[in-house]
Amino acid sequence: MTRLLLFWLLFSSLAHAEPRTPRPIDAHLQPAVFALTMVMIHDVANPPAASRFYTYCLLGAHDIVARHQKKIPSPSRLIHDFPLVSLDTKTGYDYQVAALYCILETGRQLLPSGYMLEEEQKKLLESLLKEGYSQAVIDQSVLVAQTVTKRVLTYAVADNYRILSTKSRYRPLKGDGYWFPTPPGYIEAIEPNWRIIRPMMLDSCSQFKPAPPVVFSQDTSSAFFALTREVYAVGNNLTDEQRAIAAYWDCNPFAINTSGHMMIGFKKISPGGHWMNIASLASSQAKLPFEQAIMVQSLVAMTLMDSFISCWDEKYRSNRIRPETVINRYISPRWQPLLQTPPFPEYTSGHSVISTAAAEVLTYLMGENFAFTDNTEIIFDLPERSFTSFKQAAEEAAISRLYGGIHYRDAIVNGQTQGRIIGQFIRQRIKQAGVTPIH
Template sequence: MNSTNKFLVLIASFLIITSCEKQYEPIKVTANNFHNSVNRVIDVMIHDIFSPPVASRVFAYPNIAAYEIIAQNDENYNSLSGQINTLGNIPKPKNEDQINYQLAAFMTHLDLSKKLIFSEEKLDVYQDSLYSLWETANPIEFEEAKAYASDVTGYISNWMDKDNYNQTRTMPKYTVNSSEDWRWQPTPPSYMDGLEPHWNKIRPFVLDSASQFKPIPPPEFSMDKNSKFYKELREVYEITNEMIQIGDESEEVQIAKFWDCNPYVSVNRGHLMFAVKKITPGAHWILITQIACKNTDSDVNKSIYAYTKSSIGIADAFISCWDEKYRSNLVRPETLINKYFDDEWKPILQTPPFPEYTSGHSVVSGSAATVLTDVFGENFTFLDDSELRYGLPIRTYNSFKQASEEAAISRMYGGIHYRAAVEEGIGQGNKVGDLVVERLNMVN
């Protein structure tokens, strides 16, 4: 065979081989894919009845992992390595030019979320339906992203496991001391133990320590009618009685119910007791983050950034708040009103099972609103439809701050907090949020 014929044979062989190779389009991960994944995780968290502090941890780690991946390949975002406590550099992909970073971020977020919940199988169906489509669409890119996601999941899991959470699972329960009126006591109808009394031992993300923004002490306990404490107790009693007389049409009742966010409400029907499950306060603010992302048509990277920054603010707010709750250990209004004013009185909302001061909703809302204002700007008008699933109408806010202030005052309207816990709490939350904004240089 002469050289010309050999060349023609080689060309023909090359054409045959290349014609047999399938050309794959890159896998497209959208912001809606990420939003839907977040919603699925929230649904499972509601089913599994995660407490508000624990739920904040479930949000934070998967978001941070996803963010760290997109920051590897988007010059608009800076890694959080060295910016949040003890976080180092995540692994680099073996083939940097071949990785679909958004796909890997999505996979890592879902993998870590599954590690942090109980009912993993409820996410498996969702995961399998998406992955089968993506794997068929581009098997090479899919496997590359999956392998890298596994490396990052392992790294973040190791970092996560050193935050003292596992150790707090074996620490003793809160011991009730009912010998003095000012001390917190379990409340009806379930009289549950004090929730997460050791949460201040969890490693924070940005805070130097759980007590960094220790608020002033609550008003000194006194049943003297001229004391500040007594006046605040009486205020709760009188406001809620007025609301009860007006009924559900009362704006204050609507506000209280909209921001209830109690993941476990015990309901008695004769001899039957059952639980009504709802989102946590942190989940409510994660959904507000989602609303803001959709309103601004934020792409997947901007959405991951917003979720990450808000979830860090929420998580550290819970650590800060719980540190004070079990320090001041203050009694709830329901206990004192039943003892001194009216033994048949019930709050508008069910009293949650932990000490009163400061208000968790207030601290978390103050922090989340401060962070979201930094991400999306002031005077950000939005419609909050987070509570539609519970039959509550959409509410409109002209800013995140306005929403946070309403969330805070809702706790007094609900009959479960005094005014000091609300006002000091939102100030405490604002300080946490300000620190997150000041310390984290995430955007170029």
């Protein structure tokens, strides 16, 4: 955490350093979204919840810029029952400032440790004053942001998130083939009822159910045991490159390392947070105007949220056992995967689903051959990786789960199919709403 804190302080100081000449407001967007990520890392936001937080934090900003740019379709044309806020009586504000502040204000009120964003808001307003915005315009822009934030939070309250805490405590199903908590933490199942969360663009959580998983079997000649042997064999013969790929896409919000009787927890970025940063990096690389950059990141966030809802629906329907549990029971009691097994059922692979879906949407928006260098993991001392396309990055994210020893191949392949169908559905939906490719 010390290294993470030092990086955050360095990043924050760079993001808000006084430039020699006024910089466009575009430069404030990436730090604002990154500030959300840092709070989520602090809070150990689980993967599905993180995608929800990103979505609502960007939704208001998307709504604001859509009112001022005809090429940006309103969220009301994309998602279910999103309420419009009347801003006709609001004057004297700058919509870009309002959109930017809305991201932070929504995060401040929505995230468990949202108070941490207050300092970021203060620094932003100080920077805007130095860049020539009048106090009156800033004040009016903040009022608009607060108005839209209030409506976004009212919309968020109705998505069933609050109901999750009223559900009975989850108990693992009895049976040899069902998921059971895994070492070293034996953490309880994460978000077993996530399927009840209201989707943004999908019609329902089960709209795109994947093919059923290979049936569990203890028979050493069975298809299931062949999948298990593959995980075991790959894990025992990893190349340096495969280890690097697995580590890069680990994205475990809370990994536990053990030393004797001591356990040490390490906080990391979530899978959705990784793809949000890719969307941010790509927007900056393409030098997208402020409005388009917000739209891109908002659409990616909504795609991630819907993908997690669909994936989690399947996870707790098939409730399949993890490779680590099977291998320890039937092959090698001391075997450990390279990555820590996440605390939820195995099928389908979440990273495979959400990465493939996000790549489909980003490819539609920014092109088939958008080459980029991803530096998301440098804060965790992992070197940047370069890709020739979003789809190549998604392919690597998916196969990383086999290298890491936490997924069977059919969960990866069928997860990619599930994500591709979701991504293509969202592509068609945003296309019908008037979102055209940017490239």
